[in-house]
Amino acid sequence: xxxxxxxxxxxxxxxxxxxxxxxxxxxxxxxxxxxxxxxxxxxxxxxxxxxxxxxxxxxxxxxxxxxxxxxxxxxxxxxxxxxxxxxxxxxxxxxxxxxxxxxxxxxxxxxxxxxxxxxxxxxxxxxxxxxxxxxxxxxxxxx
Amino acid sequence: xxxxxxxxxxxxxxxxxxxxxxxxxxxxxxxxxxxxxxxxxxxxxxxxxxxxxxxxxxxxxxxxxxxxxxxxxxxxxxxxxxxxxxxxxxxxxxxxxxxxxxxxxxxxxxxxxxxxxxxxxxxxxx
Numbered sequence: 001x002x003x004x005x006x007x008x009x010x011x012x013x014x015x016x017x018x019x020x021x022x023x024x025x026x027x028x029x030x031x032x033x034x035x036x037x038x039x040x041x042x043x044x045x046x047x048x049x050x051x052x053x054x055x056x057x058x059x060x061x062x063x064x065x066x067x068x069x070x071x072x073x074x075x076x077x078x079x080x081x082x083x084x085x086x087x088x089x090x091x092x093x094x095x096x097x098x099x100x101x102x103x104x105x106x107x108x109x110x111x112x113x114x115x116x117x118x119x120x121x122x123x124x125x126x127x128x129x130x131x132x133x134x135x136x137x138x139x140x141x142x143x
Numbered sequence: 144x145x146x147x148x149x150x151x152x153x154x155x156x157x158x159x160x161x162x163x164x165x166x167x168x169x170x171x172x173x174x175x176x177x178x179x180x181x182x183x184x185x186x187x188x189x190x191x192x193x194x195x196x197x198x199x200x201x202x203x204x205x206x207x208x209x210x211x212x213x214x215x216x217x218x219x220x221x222x223x224x225x226x227x228x229x230x231x232x233x234x235x236x237x238x239x240x241x242x243x244x245x246x247x248x249x250x251x252x253x254x255x256x257x258x259x260x261x262x263x264x265x266x267x268x269x
Contacts, residue, residue, distance in 0.1 A: 075178045078200025086175045087147040087168070092196065099221055110150055113175060 056133070063128045069121040081125060083118050090129075093122040144168055144186070146195035147175060149217075149227065153194075156228045162235045165194070186212030192243060194231075196222065203247035203258035213244040218251045226252070233269040 060072045060081050071084045081090045088110065096106045097119070107116045145154045145167045157165040169175060171191075173182060179197075183206050186193055192213035195201055201214060215234075219226055230250050234240055239257065242248075242265060247258040257265040 073176070073178075075180060076176055077197055078179065078205075080200065082176075084176075087177065089148070089197070092148050095220060095222075099223055109152065113147070113150075 059129060059133060063125055063132065066128060067121050067125045069118050070125045081129075083114055083122060086113055088114060090122045090125050093119055094126055097123070144171055144182075144189075144191045144193050146182075146193060146197065148196045149194065149222075152224050153227055156224045157194075157231060160228070160232055160235065162240075163231070183211045183214075186214075188212075190244070194227075198249070203249075203262065206247065207262065208246045208259050211245065213246055213248075215243060215248045215250055218249050234267075237267055237269055239265070239267050 057072075057079060060079070064070050064072060064081065069084050070081050070090060072079050072081050076082065077087060077089050082088055083090070083093065093106065093114075096109060097103065100106050100109060103116050103119045103123075106119050107114060145157070145165050147168055149167075151167055154165040154167050154170075157163055168177065168182060171185075171189075173185075179201055182193065183201070185191075187210070190212050192215055193201070193211075194215045194217065196217045198216040198218060202216065206214060215231075217227055217230065219230070230252065233253075234243075234248075234250055234255055237255070239255065242257050242259065246260075249256045249258070253269050255267045255269075257267070259265060
């Protein structure tokens with residue numbers, strides 16, 4: 001059991017190192033001109049275990065660990081974070097919140113598919129994602 | 144077929160148009176977390192069009208024209224029931240709706256781009 005935990009930590013740190021390399025490359029290239037991540041970063045598929053299109057897949061998974069109501073599944077919404085057992089992405093929930101103005105209104109709109117608690121969870125997930133993505137070197141947020 | 148993202152309110156409003164019959168994926172019997180491929184493959188069999196907002200994951204690159212029943216992507220990020228109703232109404236009135244089956248249509252506020260066989264683009268301004 002302990003071995004598994006250590007192995008998981010090693011995997012995590014290797015993903016992090018890969019992420020730092022990617023960040024360096026991103027500084028040098030404009031990926032839109034180069035035709036997308038798959039050309040620049042062929043190793044993505046190995047690092048993220050998903051098609052080489054989403055460099056943040058590992059971060060999605062990382063944030064999911066702290067938010068059990070949010071999940072990612074390859075093949076459902078292309079693997080982006082969504083509310084558990086629905087086809088509602090975290091981004092969509094935020095968009096609805098922007099348009100409708102309150103958590104209650106969003107819950108009412110999607111009634112009975114999602115609850116207010118799940119909407120709060122999606123907001124918290126988005127916050128964590130932004131903060132870790134903005135400062136991945138911070139041990140406070142990463143470890 | 145209306146994706147879960149839009150929910151029942153959008154389906155109800157679109158039915159007011161008269162020109163379309165809209166039902167949610169849930170009403171068609173799909174589970175709430177159905178896989179993208181499963182829904183798209185069903186479109187081919189049932190000859191329905193899917194109305195969705197997930198343009199990052201369901202698009203003409205992943206699901207090229209002629210491989211499904213047809214997909215309409217709402218491109219407005221801050222959509223409301225009313226804006227979708229207006230956009231769909233404008234699209235229906237444009238006379239180009241007949242091109243939508245088996246193709247991927249990106250529907251913007253004032254225009255639509257239809258990706259047809261072999262990625263031929265048809266651009267329409269309303």
